[in-house]
Amino acid sequence: MKTLYIDCFCGAAGDMLLGALIEAGADYEAISKALNSLGVDGYTLSCEKVNKHGTMATKFDVHVDDAHDHPHRHLRHIVEIIEAGDLPKEVKEASLETFRRIAECEAEVHGTTIERVHFHEVGAVDSIVDIVGVHLALHQLQPERIVSSALHVGSGTVKCAHGVMPVPAPATVLLLRGVPSYSGDVDGELVTPTGAALVAQVADEFGPMPHMRINTVGVGSGTKDLPDRPNVLRVMWGDAVGDFHTKESITVIEANIDDMNPELLPPLLEDLLESGARDAFITPILGKKGRPAHLITVLADDKKVSAVTDTLLRGSSTLGVRMRKEQRICLERDWKHVLTPWGDVRVKIGTYKGTTSTTSPEYEDCARVAREGGVTTREVYESAYAAAIKGEYKDA
Structure with a gap:
């Protein structure tokens, strides 16, 4: 981190x-x-x-x-x-x-x-x-x-x-x-x-x-x-x-919405991320009247709460939001690059207590390289993942 x-x-x-x-x-x-x-x-x-x-x-x-x-x-x-x-x-x-x-x-x-x-x-x-x-x-x-x-x-x-x-x-x-x-x-x-x-x-x-x-x-x-x-x-x-750095405070912002055009939900998530949210996602729920509804959940750092809340209130039909502070444990994260037969792809690496715990090629990079190379995203992803597992990083 x-x-x-x-x-x-x-x-x-x-x-x-x-x-x-x-x-x-x-x-x-x-x-x-x-x-x-x-x-x-x-x-x-x-x-x-x-x-x-x-x-x-x-x-x-x-x-x-x-x-x-x-x-x-x-x-x-x-x-x-x-x-x-x-x-x-x-x-x-x-x-x-x-x-x-x-x-x-x-x-x-x-x-x-x-x-x-x-x-x-x-x-x-x-x-x-x-x-x-x-x-x-x-x-x-x-x-x-x-x-x-x-x-x-x-x-x-x-x-x-x-x-x-x-x-x-x-x-x-x-x-x-x-x-x-x-x-x-x-x-x-x-x-x-x-x-x-x-x-x-x-x-x-x-x-x-x-x-x-x-x-x-x-x-x-x-x-x-x-x-x-x-x-x-x-x-x-x-x-x-060290472990001291794996614990973080995060603000969780939520709203239940049952009266909004669902076509407007994907751009709402994009706007929330653009305004500084760490993450934003939607969960299907049933409202109090048995109506299908959506739970909007946003994770934000303290200094971004105001901007994120403003985006949620302006960009949705909700009449209010709920907020609470939570603790989370995060892996140390780093980015490296691997070379596939079709182009360069970033790989996100998660480390816990000094040991690599997870390796994940960046989806957007894989999709872009696949389009440019005329192959499937899966082919690029699997090639990038194989190179990362072998430690074949361009940064090394």
């Missing part, structure tokens, strides 16, 4: 997390190109190595042109900017969710509505870039599990648009509800609202670094120069190992 661990020993900010993800393997050029599609002017980007108190780190920077007009924005303006960008659907949804979280907390602090919140610090160009950039990087890396350490928030006070505020700032405190955090001996703000919102949103769980085989390490630089430690955030990117 591809696992990302976020080490916030010296705080968290959007630029720190993005710099760390780029150093860990995210494509800076592709991220820059996607950010340019947002149509926001008056800034340039840089990404370079810096030395932070003896530790080399990647500093992602947004250089804002002060001569350019950068107005305060409301949430609707942020939505328009992100929706207009040439971004993957998942990145748009995740970025808008981050801003929604920030807007809700700012509204609670100031006693207003999210529509009337002025995005001061967080609405600035650099925060739009940081938030969208982080979600672009995560979309590239595709971690299956994200774990974060507790967040070191700093201490003392911080000066912001509303005056001098205690650390952590009021909105930051609300964004960190439910997130392990602590105040240390550093005087000043170490966790920004943007950093708090991002980590709280993307982390599946919090705690010490899990059992994992580290492949790459990314170190992202902050802006502070502290006298006794580097102001950096680290990410460890690798593969889970």
Whole structure:
């Protein structure tokens, strides 16, 4: 299982997390190109190595042109900017969710509505870039599990648009509800609202670094120069190992439907998977009046529940859904390639306690290769399976 661990020993900010993800393997050029599609002017980007108190780190920077007009924005303006960008659907949804979280907390602090919140610090160009950039990087890396350490928030006070505020700032405190955090001996703000919102949103769980085989390490630089430690955030990117990683929490979303055109059920499943569901399936049932009906079952990670539920409510005739949390045990999964007489096929491999437990050629690959080669899907599947059982992987 591809696992990302976020080490916030010296705080968290959007630029720190993005710099760390780029150093860990995210494509800076592709991220820059996607950010340019947002149509926001008056800034340039840089990404370079810096030395932070003896530790080399990647500093992602947004250089804002002060001569350019950068107005305060409301949430609707942020939505328009992100929706207009040439971004993957998942990145748009995740970025808008981050801003929604920030807007809700700012509204609670100031006693207003999210529509009337002025995005001061967080609405600035650099925060739009940081938030969208982080979600672009995560979309590239595709971690299956994200774990974060507790967040070191700093201490003392911080000066912001509303005056001098205690650390952590009021909105930051609300964004960190439910997130392990602590105040240390550093005087000043170490966790920004943007950093708090991002980590709280993307982390599946919090705690010490899990059992994992580290492949790459990314170190992202902050802006502070502290006298006794580097102001950096680290990410460890690798593969889970051991039984510790086989247990996952999953949200089960269900709805009984007895009044919907069955022709619309297959596209509903496609839409649910497209919106981020881990799995979606239909079970024939009998309703309370003895009517034939369908049970729609969807499995989703916590951070995808909102989008998946929205798709189910909008795309079906149900008047409501049921939700519950469950635990599941998963094999460690990996993909390899085999070569059949008709073409290349991916093979999914499931491993339990270090031993291969299941091997399965990817159906879509087999069907495509069969069509191109003028043979049956079964022939391609059996050839790919035989090659996998023999260990004849192209990746080896």
